[in-house]
Amino acid sequence: MASRRRTLLKVIILGDSGYVNKKFSNQYKATIGADFLTKEVQCDDRLFTLQIWDTAGQERFQSLGVAFYRGADCCVLVYDVNSMKSFDNLNNWREEFLIQASPSDPDNFPFVLLGKQS
Template structure:
């Protein structure tokens, strides 16, 4: 895929406690590899990948945010202008699930009100150490009108599906006019195939906030 041959750019954020596997999910999705010994994210990390939805080529710009409380004020600025958010917890650590309420409040306060949000129960390969049942996670997602999937960055289970399903929901919002593509603060930008600019948006690699 040419870096200039796509229809839309969509901004994503990955959110959750430290150590739930956010960076591993990003690496598995963008590079198809798993890195078990991953340094803690300082501030934010960034990755891109193209996906195809309904025949449209879509470039995802994904911001992996730090889970430490000390970085919370920095990472919140990246929620602004995000069309998609993956809310990640570790199925083997109950406290990471309990903290989803706070993370969700943050997203809904700082991101676009139409942001498509998916809850991911990561580390599904560690079933024997599970502390959070699928049923209670699905109940939390349902009560908050969110999607839910269980993933394993290590085994690559449902990693692709998590990003593609969320992108499909965002694209449906584009088609139905929920997202105004002329307003980049929505987290969606027209690509060259739709008459948009092929140049990267200014400030996207460290200024925070803007799309894409």
């Protein structure tokens, strides 16, 4: 039997407070300002473990950004489709992420834009 290759990917979710994640998990228990979830996804012969981090836009935890964002493989920027302000703030979230995470190739770092309805 062929062995599956496993890859760990760290995904950060950012956006204005109240828009990113109201129900990330049925048993949400933030310990230091972030919700943390793992999800396994299989694609062909590869198994991906997604480590998903969500600070729920709590600005008081932005000082911990370096620790949260370090080693991220992708950043999901979330906004509320009913709030132009949450959309307008996405560039601030992106820029802050790039400053805090210091990716090796910031021009090509993968960002995903996700609009949701609250």
